[in-house]
Amino acid sequence: MNQLYQLFIVEIKEYIREPGALFWSILFPILLALGLGMAFSGSSEQDRTIAVVCSSGCDNNTLVPKNETSTKIGNEKIGYTTFKFQYTDWNQAVQMLKQGKTSLVLKPYPNDSISYHFDPANADAKLSYLMLSDYFSNKPIKESEIEVLKQEGTRYVDFLVPGILAMGIMMSCMWGISYRTVDRRNKKLLRRMVATPMKKANYVIAQIGSNILTGAIEASLLVLVTHWVFDIRITGSFVGLVLMFLAGNIFFSGLAWLVASRTSKTQIANGLINLVVMPMMIMSGIYFSYHNFPDFMISVIKFLPLTILADNIRSLFLEGTGINHVLPPFVILSGIGILLFAIGIRVYKWY
Amino acid sequence: MQKDPLIKVDNVKKYFGSTKAVDGISLQIEKGEFVALLGPNGAGKTTLVEMIEGIQKPDKGEISIKGLLWGKNDKEIREVIGLSLQETHFIDKLRVDETLALFASFYSLPKSRIETALEMVGLEVKRKTYTKNLSGGQKQKLALGIAFLNQPEILLLDEPTTGLDPSARREVWDILMNMKREFNTAMILTTHYMEEASYLCKRIIMVDKGKVLARGTLEQLLAEYKNGEIINFEVDSGIDEKVFKELGHYLSINLQENNKKGEIIVESLVNYMPALLKYIEQKSLKLSAIECRKMTLDDLFITLTGRHLTE
Numbered sequence A: 001m002n003q004l005y006q007l008f009i010v011e012i013k014e015y016i017r018e019p020g021a022l023f024w025s026i027l028f029p030i031l032l033a034l035g036l037g038m039a040f041s042g043s044s045e046q047d048r049t050i051a052v053v054c055s056s057g058c059d060n061n062t063l064v065p066k067n068e069t070s071t072k073i074g075n076e077k078i079g080y081t082t083f084k085f086q087y088t089d090w091n092q093a094v095q096m097l098k099q100g101k102t103s104l105v106l107k108p109y110p111n112d113s114i115s116y117h118f119d120p121a122n123a124d125a126k127l128s129y130l131m132l133s134d135y136f137s138n139k140p141i142k143e144s145e146i147e148v149l150k151q152e153g154t155r156y157v158d159f160l161v162p163g164i165l166a167m168g169i170m171m172s173c174m175w176g177i178s179y180r181t182v183d184r185r186n187k188k189l190l191r192r193m194v195a196t197p198m199k200k201a202n203y204v205i206a207q208i209g210s211n212i213l214t215g216a217i218e219a220s221l222l223v224l225v226t227h228w229v230f231d232i233r234i235t236g237s238f239v240g241l242v243l244m245f246l247a248g249n250i251f252f253s254g255l256a257w258l259v260a261s262r263t264s265k266t267q268i269a270n271g272l273i274n275l276v277v278m279p280m281m282i283m284s285g286i287y288f289s290y291h292n293f294p295d296f297m298i299s300v301i302k303f304l305p306l307t308i309l310a311d312n313i314r315s316l317f318l319e320g321t322g323i324n325h326v327l328p329p330f331v332i333l334s335g336i337g338i339l340l341f342a343i344g345i346r347v348y349k350w351y
Numbered sequence B: 001m002q003k004d005p006l007i008k009v010d011n012v013k014k015y016f017g018s019t020k021a022v023d024g025i026s027l028q029i030e031k032g033e034f035v036a037l038l039g040p041n042g043a044g045k046t047t048l049v050e051m052i053e054g055i056q057k058p059d060k061g062e063i064s065i066k067g068l069l070w071g072k073n074d075k076e077i078r079e080v081i082g083l084s085l086q087e088t089h090f091i092d093k094l095r096v097d098e099t100l101a102l103f104a105s106f107y108s109l110p111k112s113r114i115e116t117a118l119e120m121v122g123l124e125v126k127r128k129t130y131t132k133n134l135s136g137g138q139k140q141k142l143a144l145g146i147a148f149l150n151q152p153e154i155l156l157l158d159e160p161t162t163g164l165d166p167s168a169r170r171e172v173w174d175i176l177m178n179m180k181r182e183f184n185t186a187m188i189l190t191t192h193y194m195e196e197a198s199y200l201c202k203r204i205i206m207v208d209k210g211k212v213l214a215r216g217t218l219e220q221l222l223a224e225y226k227n228g229e230i231i232n233f234e235v236d237s238g239i240d241e242k243v244f245k246e247l248g249h250y251l252s253i254n255l256q257e258n259n260k261k262g263e264i265i266v267e268s269l270v271n272y273m274p275a276l277l278k279y280i281e282q283k284s285l286k287l288s289a290i291e292c293r294k295m296t297l298d299d300l301f302i303t304l305t306g307r308h309l310t311e
Helices: A003-017 A019-037 A092-097 A123-136 A156-186 A191-193 A199-232 A237-260 A264-284 A295-301 A306-316 A323-345 B045-053 B074-080 B096-104 B110-123 B136-148 B165-181 B195-200 B218-226 B239-249 B267-283 B297-305
Strands: A047-055 A070-075 A079-090 A105-108 A115-117 B008-014 B019-029 B035-039 B060-067 B081-084 B154-158 B186-189 B205-209 B211-217 B229-235 B250-255 B263-264 B287-294
Touching: A003 A019, A003 A156, A003 A199, A003 B096, A003 B297, A019 A156, A019 B263, A047 A092, A047 A123, A047 B154, A079 A092, A123 B136, A123 B267, A156 A191, A156 A199, A156 A264, A156 A306, A191 B195, A191 B218, A191 B229, A199 A237, A199 A323, A237 A264, A264 A295, A295 B229, A295 B250, A306 A323, B008 B045, B019 B045, B019 B211, B035 B045, B035 B239, B045 B060, B045 B297, B081 B211, B081 B263, B096 B110, B096 B136, B110 B136, B110 B165, B136 B154, B154 B205, B165 B195, B165 B267, B165 B297, B186 B195, B186 B297, B195 B297, B205 B218, B205 B297, B229 B267, B239 B250, B239 B267, B263 B267, B267 B287
Parallel strands: A047 A079, A047 A105, B035 B186, B035 B205, B081 B154, B154 B186
Antiparallel strands: A070 A079, A105 A115, B008 B019, B008 B060, B205 B211, B229 B263, B229 B287, B250 B263
């Protein structure tokens, strides 16, 4: 019986027989794309509560609406925001800020003057301020000067799906390979296997190969479902996308192999995987653009492996990039991945 | 030219820091021979077997298998060895026959070997069961099935029945005896059960603190070190130690609780026992317990080390 075939089949069987793994690797990314995609492309009607702190004489202010009343600001093109004014004292207003019930506190004064209290780093508060201050100074939004963009590839969901695809590659390699390795080492199964004439190279090839196959199924399903729901399309080179997919798999398999090369304790492996995965998940621009980070950080973030993978997959999806464009990142990621493998195999503990 | 023994262990030492796990052990095993390494936990049995398996490297000494050496002929040695570890877990959601197929592929064996192995260990009806649903005994049988796939010349079994209930233990013993009968396999078995060693193995090597304490067949060991029979008794009033000498010849005596209780090792039970009972009757002592038995390996181990095998 063929050794490589048996090892490969065992990896696949272990994968498909674990409902939990199937959920997290196939269903979860699709649900995430659907959920976030819908949340950020649904109705443009929004509600905001504004805390109003009234000092003496504020009753003379004719601009700020009375307690518990609402004002709807906006137009058909940009959508409407309903501001609800809740009168309260300063302490209570601070409490509301802390609890996230409001992001903006108004203080009306006599003679129709108003002061706005908010954190300028909070984009939502800033937007509320601009809308309200224009509204109170009687500057309505001019509908005629707004043109709504409906071009494909500029929606949030277009940004999101390639990111989730890249993250899926990282997650299935890191958790799949590391977890299985540590589990088998812990069970002394690796030790039992190397006591036979099994070729170690076959074991490694079967792990990467099975991961690429299952990863390809996961990615295809994600693209198909989001194409069907959101009309997501691959505008660039399909071969280029396959190359980036392979490069991502090689790189993160190599990293997973290295991370799981020594320990036989699941808790330690969990910690190590999180240490590698979490910073990239947050910074590599999966859910939101990393261009909002300070410049000095961007120069680092751009070289994180997940950023390289996500940026290139995204440009293949959205910008119609050709195969030539992704050749350098393909070579770099695959090359480093192979290097990580080489180090991992040297320090690998079979027993 | 003299033929190489199947396994030759020559003055092998393995130290872990200041612990002398194996401290100068030599042994030779021939084809078809079943040998037990008997000793308590921490005696160095597992370390010795792991060195024969090639998993650990001896600090000193040499191990050769069919004249082949670890580090030079690894693949050839692995082809002739079958082993089972102290505890083996398999891939949870892989069926019994799939697990055997995986290991069979490592030896490039035909599919028919899976059937032979299943039959040998009596797991035919469990062939489609996930390994995680097997009982402890069934898991151990599967481990033996795997060890047996390549019909090895040498089986290395590290405590194959530890943690199993008596009936499962018996079944494992039967499987091993079958292997020996049908394929003339040689085996090294580590155990701290003396019944296991004496049932399965002709030759027993007693190990403690990394050294060989005694070796031979069960009969040889018992005869060489202290051939005798044991009387354990308990009476309601103490007996003077001098009396026991007057009653007849004994090899050793150990009295406790003001001489009310004791263990006497005698050469012949038939000679000593009637005299002892007669004395007890004459003195109107009340006998609350009496037990006579043949000396065992555990008694021998206590004589040699002052400790029980199972400690």
